[in-house]
Amino acid sequence: MTSKNLRIFSYLPNPRLFKSTIVGRICGVEIEIRGAKPNELSEWLWDFDARPLSIEDRQEQNSTVLASKGFDNELFKTSEFLAAHPFGNVPAAFSPDGKTGVFESNSIMRSVARIGENTNNVxxxxxxxxxxxxxxxxxxxxxxxxxxxxxxxxxxxxxxxxxxxxxxxxxxxxxxxxxxxxxxxxxxxxxxxxxxxxxxxxxxxxxxxxxxxxxxxxxxxxxxxxxxxxxxxxxxxxxxxxxxxxxxxxxxxxxxxxxxxxxxxx
Ligand SMILES: N[C@@H](CCC(=O)N[C@@H](CS)C(=O)NCC(=O)O)C(=O)O
Missing domain, CATH: 1.20.1050.10 (Glutathione S-transferase Yfyf (Class Pi); Chain A, domain 2)
Known part of the structure; x- marks a missing residue:
């Protein structure tokens, strides 16, 4: 039996994200993935509740950060996102309650193995x-x-x-x-x-x-x-x-x- 244990926001497809989805298959961990093509992520709210920007999201603008690595446009990162992900990068993983951010694709993959109780000593x-x-x-x-x-x-x-x-x-x-x-x-x-x-x-x-x-x-x-x-x-x-x-x-x-x-x- 699998349950959704982790949410990851990323551009898609992304081999850094594959590290986690592959280990998810090995360990029976279901991962909720949110994201879109790389050039579409400037039209998304970077948040635990990541989603395409609504008119309200754009007006609110509780946080906008200039893209630094790999994005040409401004990105809309909420202050909550930046608290969970101080380096502001994707892939960005969250615990199911959104309170704990896990970053760096290797560490996100480790968290999947830990949630899956380290199946096959992976x-x-x-x-x-x-x-x-x-x-x-x-x-x-x-x-x-x-x-x-x-x-x-x-x-x-x-x-x-x-x-x-x-x-x-x-x-x-x-x-x-x-x-x-x-x-x-x-x-x-x-x-x-x-x-x-x-x-x-x-x-x-x-x-x-x-x-x-x-x-x-x-x-x-x-x-x-x-x-x-x-x-x-x-x-x-x-x-x-x-x-x-x-x-x-x-x-x-x-x-x-x-x-x-x-x-x-x-
Ligand atoms: N070493 C990191 C690399 C992550 C990374 O640098 N992501 C870039 C995209 S390639 C990013 O999110 N840039 C957004 C920004 O800098 O604002 C990993 O493996 O997760």
Whole structure:
């Protein structure tokens, strides 16, 4: 039996949100999702009761904040939203009563595993195995910061060679660790599937968005980070990613998302 345990507001689709929906499937946690396409969120009230802005919402304007990361327009964030989410980002999760905000996609995913009572030890089985999973999540966030700067610069047409070099080096460092981990065991943190694998697959799916901007990279004579050489340099990491994408709990999110991106193939 499942019950709605968590509400998440986000732009859709969003691989950072998929971390939670995949773990929701594994752990039998039903998640209430609110949101719309990225360019529609400037017409939404950012609140626990997130919704398309009504005329009254617009007049009230109890809080309006200039967008900072990934949005060009003004966003309507209520003061309650900003109290629950001091960094003001999406995905933004809330406890069912709206009183507790949980932010950062890795932490939102952890909260889903905790609500689902850690089915199949997806978040480890003792203090050390759980902390080891956290270690993978933290090292993924280090890469994700560079990857976000890179993708936003492609979107906003502000890519520089420094940004590219920084993400390329972060990607190599991250995958070196992933490759090493997979040389010892079947999954990243252990011999069974954990949050570390979910995070890994979703961060790669997000990076696939660089494909939309291939022409801009061509202008600078730069390669896509996800290029055919990846298979040669990081064979186990890539096989692992491809196996995870086919997993029945991953496929409903990652399948359609990646199919759309792969249709861009020349
Ligand atoms: N590391 C964060 C990234 C979240 C994030 O930066 N979200 C951006 C969109 S890509 C956002 O909500 N920006 C709204 C703003 O800055 O006002 C996570 O994994 O949740």
């Amino acid at each position: 978040y480890g089985f003792d203090a050390f195995s759980s902390s080891r999973i956290d270690s993978f999540l933290d090292s993924s966030l280090v890469f994700a910061c560079d990857s976000q700067a890179y993708l936003l610069s492609l979107m906003q047409d502000t890519l520089t060679v420094d940004i590219y070099n920084s993400v390329a080096s972060a990607f190599t460092n991250w995958l070196n660790g992933i490759e090493k981990a997979l040389s010892n065991q079947k999954y990243l943190s252990s011999n069974y599937l954990t949050l570390a694998d979910v995070c890994f697959a979703c961060e790669i799916a997000l990076l696939y968005n660089e494909k939309y901007y291939q022409d801009k990279l061509d202008n600078y004579d730069l390669d896509l980070l996800i290029n055919p050489k990846i298979h040669e340099h990081f064979p186990q990491s890539w096989r692992h990613f491809e196996t995870l994408v086919e997993h029945p709990d991953f496929q409903p999110d990652l399948g359609p998302y990646l199919r759309k991106l792969k249709n861009l193939e020349k």
